Amino acid sequence: MIPSIRTAYNHQFTDKQYHDFLEGIALEAGEAPVFKVAETPVFIPATLTAQLIQACDEIIAVIMRPDFKELTRHAIPHQLKAPHENDHPHFIVIDFAVCRDEHGELTPRLIELQGFPSLYAFQELMARQFRTHFNIPDTVNNFFGGLDSESYFQLLKEVIVGNFNPEEVVLLEVKPHEQKTRIDFYYTEQRLGIKPICVTELIQEGKKLYYETGGGKVQIRRIYNRVIFDDLHRQQEHLGKHVSLLQDLDVEWVTHPNWFYRISKYMLPFIHSEYAPKSWFLHELPVIPADLENYVLKPLFSFAGQGVLIDVTQADIDRITDPENWILQHKVQYDPAIVTPEGPAYCEIRMMYIWPDDSPKPLLVHNLARISKSKMIGVTQGKPQQWTGGSCAFFEQEL
Template sequence: MISTYRQNYNAAFSEEKYHEFVEGIKADWPEQLDFRVAETPVFVPAALKNKLIEACESFVDVIVGPHFKVKTQHAIPLSQHVPHENDHASFLAIDFAICKDSDGELIPQLIELQGFPSIFGFQSYVTEKFREYFPIPAEFSNYFSGVRSQAEYIAKLKEVIVADENPENVILLEIYPEQQKTRIDFTVTEAFLGVKAVCYTKIKKKDRKLYYEKDGRELEIKRIYNRLIFDDLTNFPDLQTDFNLTDDIDVTWVGHPNWFFRISKYTLPYLQSPYVPETRFLSEYGDEFPADLENYVLKPLFSFAGSGVKIHVELQDLKEICDPENWILQRKVNYEPVIQAPDGLVKCEIRMLYVWKDNAPRPELLTSLSRLSRGEMIGVRFNKDFTWVGGTTCFYEP
């Protein structure tokens, strides 16, 4: 997106260097990398950076507004309501497609937002790895909010996730973490913060307290860095556990499960902005659907990682839905291919990542990640056998 830096990067790039880069990651974290890292970072010009921040902060204004919790109360399924919800989310992940406006200027368009953490640990690690192997301008940064180094970034994460607790009394919660595609992030997070990934099935409950085993010792869990979503548990209907997510327990949730529902696709219809494509609950249409359904995408409210999304919508699809209040219809956006690869242009999505300290009035923008695509959608199954696609990082022009 910044032609000079793109030309310099591509001129220095080679398949051999990229192979060394990937093998370097695998050497640092053996058998942990289970998704494709793209061949290039994204160089984001200052004008686009400012639009991304402006868009995000306008959404934050809505989230911190006085009526947000009332509006989103019905987002939480009754059977999945977790006690002791805190005043605000601990994390925000806000996804934008990079497009062009009518004047030909780059503009972000909101795709989705989540009150849920992303790969905060791995993202900082891989950014430094890009600097190690490729020519990255020293004045460009992947951090925000005054953060100037990885050490400062880790300190910010620690404030949110660990707070004043001993890291041994804080866990990263997942279901079978060793099988997750993002497990490399769990490993990096433990290296950065001392917080161990623990399987949901390995936790013991005694009265109102939770415990896990580490090095033969039984340790009390006081804070849970939550990476587990209810959707994942539906894949294991016969799962036997000592405690349920909905139990009333003495623990502090870092990323309370209720906020996964509150700040989600459910929030999109409440956001009015040049950076938000038209989005409405399907139930709002009654029987009068848009005539140009080819320009819309249908999304279930309560799904994750693109599950259930329909990009070729037909009238019959809408008529067959028996719970339209749990679906949204969103006007499609046209991803602009803006990343110059050696063999063509590549589409780009940027996820802005916020952390939100306990009792802080607003969340704090900390970093971002990007995903590159040549397929019909962003995602692994739409980009098989392509190069210059996958997860990567952003470097922002000062």
């Protein structure tokens, strides 16, 4: 989106560079990513960078409201509420579509947000490999807040591992070695020393949790949580016997599971910003809009875009028996802003925050980008197209 950088990148790109880039990722992480990694990063101009940061600031202000927990008291399904919730999430990610405003200028529009970590380790690796194998100018940066690779991982270590021995901290997931994002788990283990553990591997003794190693049992003091609890709930029957994570357990959470629900689509109706499309809880909607084609219908409890209806009809709304669990959101029009050698593409930018316990507010640290040539970004499609997939952004941060 920075024309000079984009033109130069497209002109200089070779298939060998891309192959070497992917091989560099695989060599460092220990295996190749099983999801499609895009052939290009996204180059964000300074004006759009400033708008993204302003939009995030306005959203973070809602999260920091003194009454936020009261505001989101119904966000957590009763059967999935975990005890010992802390004061704030350790991770927040905010997703924006890249669009154009009424003046034809690039602008962000909020899509979704989560109080949950996503690919925090892998995104650093990807961005660094882009710099290694392609000509990325020093005028753009993938980090925020003056961070670099070393200080970024130091911050991650402070938040995730803290004062514990890394052996006492685990990355918890459902079948981690079968997840498409497992490369992030393995690279996290490399950088922080914490093992990816499946919920079925947990051993409970009283309130304490353990996992087995070659040298015996190790007590788990802290969980770096990657478990999506409604997904775990859906898979109960197929997983077999495992420890219930909803008990009163002697363990610290990073991030506590309840934040996944509080900071989610449930927040959308409470965000009032020029960068956030109007949203309503379906059961609180005073009148069904006549132009439903300009709206999307989103279930509160889903992930990876499952259940989202893009072309909404009255019949879709009539079929819903639990309107309190759905959001109607004004549709955003993605702009095909990414110029590629094989046609234009759409993109989303994920702004990634870390909130240390000793920080008065969350810190913007990194990003993720997704590039697509279809209107359902981030949802599993058929065979991926060229110049699409998971990526990262490099931001021009000064005008």
